[in-house]
Amino acid sequence: MLNATVPRLLRWFETLEDQPSHATECPPEHLAAFREPLPESGRPLEGLLDRLIDDVVPWSFNTAGPGYLAYVPGGGLPSTAVAELFAAITNRYAGVCAAAPVAVEIETQVLRWLCELMGMPKGALGVMTTGGSLSNFIGAVAARHDRLGEDLTGACAYVSSEIHHCMTKALRLAGIPSAGIRTVPVDDQFRLDPSALRALILEDRAAGKRPFLVCASAGTVNTGAIDPLTDIADLCADEDLWFHVDGAYGALFRLVPELEAPLRGVERADSLVLDPHKGLFLPYGTGVLLVKDLRALRAAHDADAAYLPPLNEGEEQVDFCNLSPELSRDWRGIRLWLPFMLHGIQAFRDALREKHELAIHAAEAIAQEPGVVLAHAPRLSLFAFRQTFEGLSLEQENRRNEDLLERINHHRRAMLTSTEIDGTFWLRVCVLHLRTHRERVDEALRIVREELRNPGG
Known part of the structure; x- marks a missing residue:
């Protein structure tokens, strides 16, 4: 079983950098295919593993990938596996x-x-x-x-x-x-x-x-x-x-x-x-x-x-x-x-320090964009920001920021999430994934800047 499983996982693992940061719009036929009768007899392992890799894992938040800046990321350290x-x-x-x-x-x-x-x-x-x-x-x-x-x-x-x-x-x-x-x-x-x-x-x-x-x-x-x-x-x-x-x-x-x-x-x-x-x-x-x-x-x-x-x-x-x-x-x-x-x-200390420094780098870069405000500077590795507009009501600004989040995530290279505090919509960035490094953060920043400067979409 290991001889069949490990090579498939390694091939999947090698493509993580290129996988989308999220893909949850699962076609109905994929869901329907798993509403199946309980089998009376077993099936070949190789086909079952291929089904998991091809039809289950891709339809999800990519919580193993470097572009996952959403919620508070979990890790996936291979030594723990x-x-x-x-x-x-x-x-x-x-x-x-x-x-x-x-x-x-x-x-x-x-x-x-x-x-x-x-x-x-x-x-x-x-x-x-x-x-x-x-x-x-x-x-x-x-x-x-x-x-x-x-x-x-x-x-x-x-x-x-x-x-x-x-x-x-x-x-x-x-x-x-x-x-x-x-x-x-x-x-x-x-x-x-x-x-x-x-x-x-x-x-x-x-x-x-x-x-x-x-x-x-x-x-x-x-x-x-x-x-x-x-x-x-x-x-x-x-x-x-x-x-x-x-x-x-x-x-x-x-x-x-x-x-x-x-x-x-x-x-x-x-x-x-x-x-x-x-x-x-x-x-x-x-x-x-x-x-x-x-x-x-x-x-x-x-x-x-x-x-x-x-x-x-x-x-x-x-x-x-x-x-x-x-x-x-x-x-x-x-x-x-x-x-x-x-x-x-020490390896864990170094990784946590890196995530803290990356969050500061990202927050400082985003805060330089016109009209952007931060809830506060990152204390650890998480911060919230929003884009403000003169002459718009809070409700209108919230809709603009909701649209901004959707456009950023549409690139599927980084996944951000949101929160609401006292009726105000904020975008969130949390840098805590073990595979998130400077290169991916800078790519995410390029996308954020591009969408901030194009508020009309």
Whole structure:
């Protein structure tokens, strides 16, 4: 099977530079062809692989290609594919330490490394997940259990108006009613306003409510803004609130020494979310939750049954089934362990630095065009911009910018996406793909300039 699969993937991989950045207008007949009866007997592998390569993969966002500047790109690091192949074939179960003690130790060591890279205190650890959505949910459950216990009456959690939507979903799933999820205004740089946060907390306490958690962002998805993490950490310490940081997009930029300052404060989080499938260029499906106190995470998720092997209570050997909702889970740690061991951490630092510098280069070039405004300069590798026009209403300007995005993407050499903030339409650029380098960014800039200078299409 490998002899049939690998050559096809290599041929596909060699054409990535020339593939379109997106192609989702799939002909109806392609979709209809997959609405087929379940076969009673097998079919030749070669034909099935060709069908996947020819009829499935092309109709998509090209999330493996260098022109993918949309949303927050995932990676697709080949060494992780090797790790996943190894994990899938050996099929080791890593949910309970007794089932595969060395495999679990590898995963635990990866988590220790991540805690060290984030500057978290001795004893911090966590759990690997499928991504930021599950990590935020687990963090919300841990905070709720630690600060509220079984009584959720009057519970209040605080998020900024720029928080990722999965955080508000996580809080609702954790049992916090929508009325208890308090939205904090942001400043003119789209960062959570600590003064407004403090005022809301005091207002809620005076009304007899029970504030328990503040969620800050280490890189928002809309504009890449970084909340004032140190100020928020101080406030949480003063008010005895759980300090949760959604760093799924941006926290891993802390690996770059010159970017440590704007991210200062993540190390003080009670819980911190990372997405290695963003900042460490792994394939989709790899998230992390780090916690300052492992006991709080275990207390929220601890469960036992007579049919399970003996479970651990210490911090040296952990059972991941008691740190999250999952019992059945794959061996996730190898996805990071093999790339770290094979490439070394400096390779990841260098790649993140490159993406930061490319984003600055792109933002400065676009900002020089007449009528273009940025939401703010890139803090990490993401920025938002729009084209303004004298004499047009906001609605008319929005339509012009929507059309601009469509024209840029029509070239299919770079894919940008958009967002809307307070009724204003913005185009977004996020440089975070491992295969995005200066040549492709400059090509994208040529396209953007061309379309900016031709607003009539």
